[in-house]
Amino acid sequence: MDIFYLFFIALTGVVYVLGAFFVSRLIAPNYPDPVKNSPYECGEIAHGSAWTRFNVGYYIFALLFLIFDVEVVFLFPWAVVIKEVGIVALVEGGVFLCILVFGLVFAWRKGYLVWQ
Amino acid sequence: MAISSHPEAVPGPVGSENLPQHRLPMPDGGFLLTKLEALLNWARANSLWPLTFGTSCCAIEMMSTGASRHDWSRFGFEVARATPRQADMIVVAGTICFKMASRLRLLYRQMPEPKWVLAMGACAVSGGPFYYDSYSVVKGVDKIIPVDVYLPGCPPRPEALLHALMVLQDKIKLEAATRRAPRPLPDFPFEHQVLEPEKDFSAR
């Protein structure tokens, strides 16, 4: 029976997204202009290409953010069911968090949190 | 319930109280509005996002309008976006010089389609105190981009800016919402000066 609910949730998601595109195509005025698609550079004409070799520091920060963001995503369902599951879930959550805190301390000690 | 203080505004057939019908002879707008367009215009008019664009003294009065006493977020203008991508209108607050004109024109063209311009202050309307004897001030923004509402004053009071914004809202409520053609750009002879940032650092 709950398959139907799952299908219903997926349906509303798809309808919601496609609907937004369809309505805007129907109503929003659409007048493409080459200048309108040019990159915005504070009022100036963009100069040079953005396809340059970036500093590796950005990659590290992105990686750290990704790790802790995904961690939070895991914590949400865990927090919802923690009452039914009881102590076991608490311990597992604690272990999961400790591993990640250990990763944070490692990054901190190595000095990755400070921009070089 | 008169929406705008426009003399010839004639209240149309009775619509629902918060979606008024309006009949006003407009050069480029529809004459009698349908329901959907009234709804769209009403939604757009009450959520206009200005582009943060202030060059001189009028910018301070625009900030005062955005601040706590003359709060313009009561009318839906609060979110002042820094990029033209998310802005609905430009409040040209301050003097526009020839060097800035091509930049303003580029910003206007980079804005998505339903866009409006409010020329705030005497400098933007006609060059203001710099009309005579100034070699570098454009005498009026309408030589660069099409302007919807002109607001005199040097600088205009925040209440005057609020009234001009309400006049702009009334104007939006009368326009044809869906197939609104972009207004033609006036021809402006000064082309954009190309950047050479390398030159800035070669000398040092």
Place this chain on the structure above:
Amino acid sequence: MNVLAPTVPSATPTYDDYFINMGPQHPSTHGVLRLVVKLAGETVLGVTPHMGYVHRGIEKMGEAQTAVQFTHLTSRLDYLSAHINNWGWVMAVEQALGIQVPERAEYIRVLMSELTRIASHQLWWGVFGMDLGAFTPFLYGFRDREKINDIFEKTCGTRLTMNYLCIGGVTEDLEEDFEKDTREFVAYFRPLIEEYEQLLSGNIIIQERTKGVGLLPPELAKSFGVTGPSLRASGVDYDVRKNHPYGVYDRFQWKTAVSDGCDSWARYLVRLEEMRQSLKIIEQALDQMPKEGPVRAKTPNVIRIPPGRYLSRVEAARGEIAFYLVGDGKPIPYRVKIRSPGFSNLSAIPHIIKGWRVADIVTVLSTFDVVIPDIDR
């Protein structure tokens, strides 16, 4: 090659530096100033300001308008210290004509200038908070600034570009309840500066982003002609009201806000302290002011500027503004040069921002309190 062997980091950086444009339309440049920034990752290799986007040619207009007509343009130069600019220009013409301003007008000029200075610092404080990401100071600062605007509006008629000071004194006498309003404002605003301190100064983020950022050594500041609170925050005790007194400033007891921190934090604290000193000056001026008397000296019908060179120097909210005037006996000046504080203050920024990060450009630019029409004229 053993894949796991640690690779020695190459001497040359493995990334290119690139240019970004904090262009004419940018939320943190307080107007239309373009900064071409050369970046290596986040660290700034160099900054080159480009001005002129709001260059209105006011000096050329000075050669086409009479001295009386030119006064209204001076309040549009640095519109946050409109009275002080008017005073600078008007003092230059009075010096040329040898006009003696009556006593009461001198005190009114001091009162109006100090109120303008407080209003300018309030706006600076609000926008400084907004630049560093805190939106509440913007609302606090403008809420208190409206009180000063009310006082100006009652006496001068407008809020921002008042044309109140004129050659020979002041155009109109004060409103009758000007003294009551001003005393109310002083009593209202003095505790509020402590509230400002609590709101921003205690904030760890603000301290983290301003302490030690943008160090301006005194020698560099002197050589670049930096003036105003930015210079006094670098330990140089130079204030035109003290070192080169004009008007009746030498009759008041107050001290210039000086700190030798040289960084953005010192510039921030100096401006807060300067607000307190301005309140002190306003109180003393209100007490010592002659209750009645003329507010405007008799000036000739046609004000002809005698041949010669004249210079007047005044302490605006951002620094020292000087008017250099060359007359040739005609009512229209022969040459008007406006030495604007922002122009010299901005010339020092590229030399103190090297090596800092992109976000620090915003902090330094905001603590230098840059007003663009004042730079471009």
Place this chain on the structure above:
Amino acid sequence: MSTVPASPAPAPAPNLDLKLAALRDEGQPILGPAAVFELSGKLPAFRIEATDLHAASRKLRDAGFDYLLLATATDHPAENRFEMVYVLTNFSDAREIALVTNVNRNDPVIETVSDIWETADWHEREVYDLFGIRFTNHPDLRRILLDDTWEGHPLRKDYADKVHNVIKRPY
């Protein structure tokens, strides 16, 4: 169009008040006989030749005038000269002295003082931008306020602008 008297009688005006006399007595020995004290208006000035401007500036800088207030020019087309003015003061008691030199209008070139006071860098760029006076061995002489593609120098008296419609004041 009457112009500023080119070189008024060097004899100081009789009612030269004490402050100006003190400045003159202080500046004269530093600058030597080449500088002619000239009081036209209220600003005490020393008129020197353009060639020894740099030396005079160096001497005044070492004598304690560590703050160049402003460096600007005035156009005198009738006498075919630009009058360069450097107002020097200091951060202690802020007494001010002006150095005044003449530059030939047809070939306006003068030596830079930006190596003595770094604020002169931008002031001279602005004078180049608005007057067209070139400064030798200036680090980066480019237009600072106007567009790089701008023709002409607006602050000259005979500046005629056909492109940006300059509207003359009728009264």
